[in-house]
Amino acid sequence: MEHLEHLNLPDTLKRIAEGIVAVVGPHCEVVVHDFSDLEHSAVVVAGNVSGRKPGAPVPDLNFISTGLDSQTPDQLNYKIKIDSRELQSSTIWIRDGEGVPVGAVCINVDFSALTQASKLLEHLISPAKETPSLVVRNTLAKNLDELIEHAVDDFLDQNEIANIKAMTQEDKLLLMEALEKQGLFQLRGAAQCVADALTVSRASIYNYRSNLRANKHKPTPGMESTEQNK
Secondary structure: OOOHHHHOOHHHHHHHHHHHHHHHOOOEEEEEEEOOOHHHOEEEEEOOOOOOOOOOOOOOHHHHOOOOOOOOOOEEEEEEEEOOEEEEEEEEEEEOOOOOEEEEEEEEEEOHHHHHHHHHHHHHHHHHHOOOOOOOOOOOOOOHHHHHHHHHHHHHHHOOOOOHHHOOHHHHHHHHHHHHHHOHHHOOOHHHHHHHHHOOOHHHHHHHHHHHHHHHHOOOOOHHHHHHHO
């Protein structure tokens, strides 16, 4: 069986192995085996997943069964268990001039830490994946104008009103009531912001609010006669 040195491969394979590890990261290991010396077959070890060093033996005698020939396919994307870890691995045969495997490039990737991190992230974001019973519209306003804009938009959405221009006088009174309940008129400048949003004067906003208060204190039909009969 030919040595890899005779094929002028070790240096090239070493650089390729180091390049793969550099790209994939420290959880990757690439080992180059020379089958001419099974007891010390590892001639290149880039990365440190299994703890092996150059001069290590073949990992398993089944690894190079006598069935290896020019028709033996590469072994791609299989799993290896090391203690509690599970590696994702591939073996690419190094062949001589007749296509017979005389060595192998073994790529092992340890996804254990990434898998644990993935499980942790899944656990942390699981509350966000649940369907909440309450969904609140964005209210993280940057200023008073945005706060009023959000409130008006919410009112339009809830009442299925296409836009501000489509609002009736009654709609505007209901909007004033909604804004009053939210306490927005307690904020300085809110009346002017609402006026700007509705493209009306500030005096109109005061009139809407006055009408709202007047309607609220107006006795219901029959109330006056009831009071008089007491």
